[in-house]
Amino acid sequence: MQVTHQSEFGPDLAEVFGPSQQDGGPELVQLLTPEGERREHPEFAFDLDDEAIKGFYRDMVLTRRIDTEATALQRHGELGIWAQLLGQEAAQIGAGRALRPQDYVFPTYREHGVAYCRGVDPLNLLGLFRGVDHGAWNPNDNNFGLYTIVIGAQTLHATGYAMGIQRDGAVGTGDPDRDAAVIAHFGDGASSQGDVNEAFIFAASYNAPVVFFCQNNQWAISEPIERQTRIPLYQRALGFGFPGVRVDGNDVLATYAVTKAALQRARDGQGPTFVEAYTYRMGAHTTTDDPTRYRLSDDVEHWKLKDPIARVKAYLTRNGLADDAFFGAVEDEANELGHHLREGCKALPDPKxxxxxxxxxxxxxxxxxxxxxxxxxxxxxxxxxxx
Structure with a gap:
């Protein structure tokens, strides 16, 4: 992984965010196309088998079902609010499955797929958004921190924790069962926060073993990405002195490969990495938001063709790796999960x-x-x- 080189851009934002950048740009890491075809990359390789890809498909379907059910529960008055992740399943599952048990995750408020990968019961997430608890899971049970509502604050928490495990001798020892890394999740909107930039400075200065994982879904609520930065987000890392890489956030194989490499780099004592998962928020920012007021329906339709679940299904189908029985079994499991969430949410006790x-x-x-x-x-x- 090499430090990116900043390009020369003119003053016109259209030159920065032209058609190539809107599709991820020429430096986008992609291992599975929207049509379900495998690609090779000179720097990042997917090293798992097709059974793992089938597992990723299942993970994404179940994660989408969590999101769908939670949205419906909010519409029926059972949740106060819900932060949707529709369209971002590959970014979260790829990053979540790249973790080792000893790695620690600092999420924002939308990492439902990462929480699922770390074994957090989705009902615990619903309890938070229902307002009956402050996050009922124990972070020490699965190395998954509590959701952070203060935008960007978790990046400082992650950097501090990373500096701590560094001083505890859990970095760069060569022991795969001991060496650990930290990952901080945030969105493109949070990248404009002072806390995030301060975290970059401290992480770079102390060579902290932290991965900054930005899900660039291109909208900070109603503010488009071109209002937040004049260069692609991953190139910001250069100014702080550590590598940045842009990955196709709708490609679960590429997200897994890039995040795995970044985490290993951190565990080996080589310091922080900025990963920009280039994706798109298909739904609303939260269930209190109306995205039709600020974005074009044509953009949504364009990104539907890049659906992260559909491309994995296309790969499995075209290569004869999964049949109707497999897809049906996954759908049955999703239906069972939906029932569990609906009934379990309504049964959550009110706090005293x-x-x-x-x-x-x-x-x-x-x-x-x-x-x-x-x-x-x-x-x-x-x-x-x-x-």
Whole structure:
């Protein structure tokens, strides 16, 4: 993996984001075309077999079902909000399956596919968006941090954690069961945040074993990517002194290969890498958003032809690697998952009002004690009125 070289761009944004860049540009790493044909790349290779590709297909179908069911639950008033990932399944599954157990993930609020790869029960994700808990999974059980709502803050957390494991001697030892890496997920909108750029500086200065994984879905809510940067995002890494690479984020094989290489580079003690997964948000930013107000339907239709699940299905079908029985079994499993999510979400218990005082301070200050006792007395008045 080599440091990218910045190109000379004119002042016109159309020259920066012309047709070639809108399709990923000539330096895009792609191993599986939208038509389902395999490609070779001189630097990145997919080293798994066809059974693994079938597994990736299953992962993406189930992840999409999680997203579909959660969106429907929100529409029915069962969730307060939901951050959709439709169209970004390959970026998340490829990155998630490239991890080793000892690696640590710092997500934003849309990494449902990565959470699935790390063994987080999707019901725990729904609980967060339902408002009945603050994220009910234990990050230490699967090395998957809690969702971060503050845009870009997790990149600083990831860099600090990476510096910590570096000082613990868990980097560059040559022991594959010990050497670890950290990955921070964020979107193209977050790349404009100061926290993200500060994380880049610290990671580069301390050679931290962290991969900055940006899912460039081309829209920061309603703000297009050309309003955020005058060069492709992956080329920003050069200014901070570490490698950047752009991968086809709708290609699960390429995403896996690039992320695996970046993580191994970090584990070997070679420092940070910026991975830009070039993809497209097919749905809304969240279920409170109406994307038809700011983007063209033609763009959506263009990207539907690059559907990450459809291209893997095309590869498996054209090469006789999977039949209707396989695809049917995956669909049956998705239906079972959907039922589990619908019924499980409605059965999630509401939190007890007093629980909000339980995890605020290690040692309760006097002011909080007074508030807690006052609130408890207030709740007792409701019990008395029903007595």
């Amino acid at each position: 009002p007093m629980d909000m005082f339980a995890h605020v301070y290690a040692e309760e200050p006097e002011e909080l004690r007074i508030q807690r006792e006052g609130f408890a007395a207030y709740l007792e008045t409701f019990e008395e009125s029903h007595a």
